[in-house]
Amino acid sequence: MTAVAEAPATVAKLGFGARFTAHMVLSRWSQGSGWTPSELVEHRALELSPAAMALHYGQAIFEGLKAYPRPGGAPALFRPGVNAERLNRSAARLAMPELPVELFTEACERLVRADAAEVPTGPGQSLYLRPFMIAVEPSLGVRPASEYLFAVIASPVDYFFADGYQAIDVWCPPDQIRAAPGGTGAAKCAGNYAASLSAKAQALANGCHEVLWLDAQEHRWVEELGAMNFFAVTRDGAGAPLLVTPELSGTILAGNTRGSLIELAASLGIRTVQRRVELAELTAPDGPFEEAFACGTAASVVPIGAVTAAGGRQVIGDGLPGSVTTRLRDELAAIQYGHGPDRFGWMHSV
Structure with a gap:
C-alpha cells in the first residue's frame, strides 16, 4: 500500500x-x-x-x-x-x-x-x-x-539528517573509491549509489555520518562527500573568507546547490577558488582550513566537524558549524522558502 x-x-x-x-x-x-x-x-x-x-x-x-x-x-x-x-x-x-x-x-x-x-x-x-x-x-x-x-x-x-543542522563526522575509506576517470562519476546514475553503500556502512560502523571520497588514482585528493559536493573555508591574503571546492571533472557530479552557492557567495563578497584539495591539507592540525561543509539538494548545507582517515580523527576548526557555512545556508534557505528576495530568479512558481 x-x-x-x-x-x-x-x-x-x-x-x-x-x-x-x-x-x-x-x-x-x-x-x-x-x-x-x-x-x-x-x-x-x-x-x-x-x-x-x-x-x-x-x-x-x-x-x-x-x-x-x-x-x-x-x-x-x-x-x-x-x-x-x-x-x-x-x-x-x-x-x-x-x-x-x-x-x-x-x-x-x-x-x-x-x-x-x-x-x-x-x-x-x-x-x-x-x-x-x-x-x-x-x-x-x-x-x-x-x-x-x-x-x-x-x-x-x-532535514536529511535526523538531528537537523549540526556538524557531522566523515570517514575516508582506505580501500574504496566513488568514481574513476572515464567512468560515470559525472552522471547521476543508480549504479554510482549502489557502489557507495558498503563504504557508508563502514562510516557508520566507525562512528561517522558520511563518506569523504578521494580520487581513484592517488587516493589523495578530496572529491565528494557522500552524494554531495565538498567545500572548505580558508582566508585569502587580505584575511577575507575564501571558499575552496574541487574543480569539476569527469569524476565529480555538477551539483545544482554547488553552483548556486558559488554564485550566492560571490554576491556576498566571498570569492570561490576551484582547485584540488589534498586530504593532508584538510586534516593537518595547522592546516589552512577553518571550516568545511558539504552541499546537495537533499541536505542543503551540512557542516563537517571532523574527518577520520588513516591517521586518525581530525577536528575541522572548532568542530562546530562555522560562520561562513551558516551564513551561506541561511541565505540560500531565505531564497528557497521566500523569506528573502529571489535576486537570482531561481525560484519557479507552480
Whole structure:
C-alpha cells in the first residue's frame, strides 16, 4: 500500500523519503515514436518485465529537486531547468534518450500542483521530487534499450539528517573509491549509489555520518562527500573568507546547490577558488582550513566537524558549524522558502 503523507499540521516527523504523495507523473519513450505526453496517475507499483533491461544492465538515472512552501502563495521549485539539463547529460553518458527540458519541468509542475496540499510547512520541511528514467524494454541483449520510462514521484521530507543542522563526522575509506576517470562519476546514475553503500556502512560502523571520497588514482585528493559536493573555508591574503571546492571533472557530479552557492557567495563578497584539495591539507592540525561543509539538494548545507582517515580523527576548526557555512545556508534557505528576495530568479512558481 502507498504511504501517503498526512496533513502537515498533524505530522511531527516526516523523515526523509519514507512516505509519498498521492500521485506520480509518467511518460514513455520508444524508438521511432519518441516521448508520450506526461500522464498524472495514482502513486502505485510499476509493472515491469523481469527482463526489463534496467534490472540487468543498469540503465537507470535520476534527479532530486525540491518544492518549497512559500509565505502566502503557491509552492515553488528550485531551479528545475538545471536538473533537467543534468538529467540529459546523465542520459547521454548511459546511452539513453534525451528528455525535453519542457517535459521535465511540466511533469514536476503537474505533480506539485496535484499534491500541493501535501507540501509540508514545518521548519526545514519541503516536498522532495525524484524524477527518474529507466530502461523497460524486455531483452537480455547487451545494448542500449529501445523503450524507456520517465517518472516523477514526490516525498514530503524533513532535514536529511535526523538531528537537523549540526556538524557531522566523515570517514575516508582506505580501500574504496566513488568514481574513476572515464567512468560515470559525472552522471547521476543508480549504479554510482549502489557502489557507495558498503563504504557508508563502514562510516557508520566507525562512528561517522558520511563518506569523504578521494580520487581513484592517488587516493589523495578530496572529491565528494557522500552524494554531495565538498567545500572548505580558508582566508585569502587580505584575511577575507575564501571558499575552496574541487574543480569539476569527469569524476565529480555538477551539483545544482554547488553552483548556486558559488554564485550566492560571490554576491556576498566571498570569492570561490576551484582547485584540488589534498586530504593532508584538510586534516593537518595547522592546516589552512577553518571550516568545511558539504552541499546537495537533499541536505542543503551540512557542516563537517571532523574527518577520520588513516591517521586518525581530525577536528575541522572548532568542530562546530562555522560562520561562513551558516551564513551561506541561511541565505540560500531565505531564497528557497521566500523569506528573502529571489535576486537570482531561481525560484519557479507552480
